[in-house]
Amino acid sequence: MTPIQQHAQLDWDDQGRPRSRVFDDVYFSDQSGLDETRYVFLEQNNLAERFAALADNGRLVIGETGFGTGLNFLCAWQLFEQCAPTGARLHFVSVEKYPLSPQDLRRALELWPQLKHQAEQLLEQYVAIHQGFQRLSLAGGRVTLTLLVGDALEQLPQLDGQVDAWFLDGFAPAKNPEMWTAELFAELARLAAPDATLSTFTSTGWVRRSLNAAGFQMKRTPGIGHKWEILRGVFIGWPDQTPAPPPVKPWYARPTPLIGERRALVIGGGLAGCASAVSLAARGWQVTLLERHAGLAEEASGNPQGVLYLKLSAHGTALSQMILSGFGYTRRVLEQLQRGVDWDACGVLQLAFNGKEAERQAQLAEAFPRDLLHTLDQSEAQGRSGIDLACGGLFYPEGGWVHPPALCRWQASQPGIDVQPHHEVLQLRRVDGQWQAWDGERCLASAPVAILASAAEIKRFDPAADLPLKRIRGQITRLPQTIRSQSLATVVCAEGYVAPPRLGEHTLGASFDFNSDDLTPTAAEHAGNLQMLAEISQDLVQRLNADTLDPQHLEGRAAFRCTSPDYLPIVGPLADRQAFTEAYAALGKDARQVPDAPCPWLNGLYINSGHGSRGLITAPLSGELIAAWLDNEPLPLPRSVAEACHPNRFALRALIRGKASD
Numbered sequence: 001m002t003p004i005q006q007h008a009q010l011d012w013d014d015q016g017r018p019r020s021r022v023f024d025d026v027y028f029s030d031q032s033g034l035d036e037t038r039y040v041f042l043e044q045n046n047l048a049e050r051f052a053a054l055a056d057n058g059r060l061v062i063g064e065t066g067f068g069t070g071l072n073f074l075c076a077w078q079l080f081e082q083c084a085p086t087g088a089r090l091h092f093v094s095v096e097k098y099p100l101s102p103q104d105l106r107r108a109l110e111l112w113p114q115l116k117h118q119a120e121q122l123l124e125q126y127v128a129i130h131q132g133f134q135r136l137s138l139a140g141g142r143v144t145l146t147l148l149v150g151d152a153l154e155q156l157p158q159l160d161g162q163v164d165a166w167f168l169d170g171f172a173p174a175k176n177p178e179m180w181t182a183e184l185f186a187e188l189a190r191l192a193a194p195d196a197t198l199s200t201f202t203s204t205g206w207v208r209r210s211l212n213a214a215g216f217q218m219k220r221t222p223g224i225g226h227k228w229e230i231l232r233g234v235f236i237g238w239p240d241q242t243p244a245p246p247p248v249k250p251w252y253a254r255p256t257p258l259i260g261e262r263r264a265l266v267i268g269g270g271l272a273g274c275a276s277a278v279s280l281a282a283r284g285w286q287v288t289l290l291e292r293h294a295g296l297a298e299e300a301s302g303n304p305q306g307v308l309y310l311k312l313s314a315h316g317t318a319l320s321q322m323i324l325s326g327f328g329y330t331r332r333v334l335e336q337l338q339r340g341v342d343w344d345a346c347g348v349l350q351l352a353f354n355g356k357e358a359e360r361q362a363q364l365a366e367a368f369p370r371d372l373l374h375t376l377d378q379s380e381a382q383g384r385s386g387i388d389l390a391c392g393g394l395f396y397p398e399g400g401w402v403h404p405p406a407l408c409r410w411q412a413s414q415p416g417i418d419v420q421p422h423h424e425v426l427q428l429r430r431v432d433g434q435w436q437a438w439d440g441e442r443c444l445a446s447a448p449v450a451i452l453a454s455a456a457e458i459k460r461f462d463p464a465a466d467l468p469l470k471r472i473r474g475q476i477t478r479l480p481q482t483i484r485s486q487s488l489a490t491v492v493c494a495e496g497y498v499a500p501p502r503l504g505e506h507t508l509g510a511s512f513d514f515n516s517d518d519l520t521p522t523a524a525e526h527a528g529n530l531q532m533l534a535e536i537s538q539d540l541v542q543r544l545n546a547d548t549l550d551p552q553h554l555e556g557r558a559a560f561r562c563t564s565p566d567y568l569p570i571v572g573p574l575a576d577r578q579a580f581t582e583a584y585a586a587l588g589k590d591a592r593q594v595p596d597a598p599c600p601w602l603n604g605l606y607i608n609s610g611h612g613s614r615g616l617i618t619a620p621l622s623g624e625l626i627a628a629w630l631d632n633e634p635l636p637l638p639r640s641v642a643e644a645c646h647p648n649r650f651a652l653r654a655l656i657r658g659k660a661s662d
Helices: 033-043 047-052 071-083 102-109 113-125 152-158 182-191 205-213 271-281 318-334 355-367 378-385 404-412 455-460 523-536 538-543 577-583 612-630 639-644 648-656
Strands: 010-012 018-020 059-065 089-096 132-138 143-149 163-168 192-200 216-222 229-235 263-267 286-290 306-308 348-351 374-376 393-396 400-402 417-420 427-431 434-438 443-447 449-452 470-480 491-493 505-509 555-563 570-575 601-609
Touching: 018 102, 033 047, 033 071, 033 192, 047 059, 047 071, 047 163, 059 071, 059 182, 071 089, 071 113, 071 143, 089 152, 102 113, 113 132, 132 152, 132 318, 143 152, 152 182, 152 639, 163 182, 182 192, 182 205, 182 216, 192 216, 205 216, 205 229, 263 271, 263 434, 263 443, 271 286, 271 404, 271 417, 271 601, 271 612, 286 443, 306 318, 306 612, 318 612, 318 639, 348 355, 348 378, 355 374, 355 393, 374 378, 378 393, 400 404, 404 417, 404 612, 434 449, 455 470, 455 555, 455 601, 470 523, 505 523, 523 538, 523 555, 555 612, 570 577, 570 612, 570 648, 577 648, 601 612
Parallel strands: 059 089, 059 163, 089 143, 163 192, 263 286, 263 449, 286 417, 348 491, 449 601
Antiparallel strands: 010 018, 132 143, 192 229, 216 229, 306 400, 348 393, 374 393, 427 434, 434 443, 470 505, 470 555, 570 601
16 A cells, blocks of 8 residues: 655745645746646637537546646636536546645635635535545536545556546656656546547657657647747547557446436435435436435434444555545535534544554554544543543544434435435336336336435345345434533544434444344343443443433434445446346356456446445445446546446356356
8 A cells, every 4th residue: 555645745935835845846837827827728728618619418527637736727617617508517637646735725725816716615625635536526516626646657547537638737847757757648548538638838858759659649839938838739549559458347347328318216315315316416417316214314324423434444445445535525525514413523533442453553543644543542532532531542533423314415405306205116117218116006207317225125126136235233322411421522432432412412322233124222232332332431421321321211223234245335337137147157267358248237227335334434425436427427436446346246256156146
């Protein structure tokens, strides 16, 4: 795994302009950074004309090397708002090894009052920017920024998307040669859409020749300010003499984008369903959200307080990457909600309750930056949490608790979403290119696209019946706050968790029961939760008078978590299982083969499920992932992570193991 990401180290000159200490170079021209950006990047890529020519639901994707202060992004966004039709969208993807801290970004952007409208929105969403893919949704979903935080040659090869215009804006080649290599230019070519344009402030001969060799037709053009010449060009195609990048394996390739009406039905009104609906609605889709209960978030998404807790690995696993990207995305969405009632960034403390846990925490503290997580000794942990504790632990300053129903209701209230409660879907039929949702007697809704987001209940539908989803019962206990328990200032976790009070109550939980199908809360599990509380803090037990409480009379609720065997969510397009097995039968004999048969997709059918106890962190970003597939956009996650979450992984493993079904 890459060493931990750090923020950019800056020096500020007497004009208040930032300079990189690492690369000993300026972030923008000392004459007029704004004019230079507009001339070098916006004009040379003909962006004003291209924005104006977009269809009403069209989109332009800009890619950039070197996000820096975000100046190029904000200028492109401002021009987009001036020129593009109302329904069009801008997608901006930028790679940055050393992102600015929020404080430095604010200071740098104060230099450009002309961009205040865009800069304020960016600064509001510029939270939890950590290693890997970080997606920001701006301008009511009309502008998407995907930051790839890390080394360009680690991040760009994982990008799945097509770029219409490239901004090459790393520090000067002499100062930062790693950003100007043939290897990097080959990635730009791999990601380039047909006729993609490219511009850069440098006119260095070897840069021009290397870009030409990668498939771009570059030419020098007059510069601006003290730059005599700059480079602009167009992608003319992958060079004949260079081996083409290997094609994506057909079972992970994108289904052919649907054309025609942009309507979808989503089955399930919990975190996964509401997230799927809001991501599509932000792209101009009309969404019908079918929920069998009277309201949203009435099952596992209905707990009064869920925890934004990152169970990470120091080894950069697919799950760890998903959690880092998903945590950042959810944290930014929560900025739209009411703090203190709907959510609170009070921090999360994971206690080092035994030697093994303390060792794991020490490894994590070495692998990740301090602003994401850091260890606290016993006295620091007590000071932070406001209660007495037997040990220290790992603190996540940006974590906290969320009231999941508030998040679901906010998402489902966005324009373009029609919520239909008391609509239980028992059967799915495909008729004349439409997915029809039936309750047995009547057709409740139909659309070209259907998204199954009702946790383990999706197994009632034939196309999803083979997916290995399992249900785990969990029960939480609601404890009335006392005058003394109000001092609890952070979420504290050991085997379970306890949260600071929300509307006069603490949430305590949650139990794990793999065998019970009954959702009636039990006194035995309330007693088990009280035992977990005692393991977290004897002091808090006393503050809550918990040792005097009768488990028979406690309030709480039980629900089923829905999880997959590898603990990754199951997100993406569904294939016809039998046709899949026939198309790729050869894998049973030789797993290294890549048959060229196209995947037998069930056109327009997607799934968003299997989030386990991490739904707050993984479901919202999974909604973005589905929307990106449907709208043929750059994916919000590394390709390897999207593949690790793909529904086809189970059918594939079954074939390779020589079993017809999982």
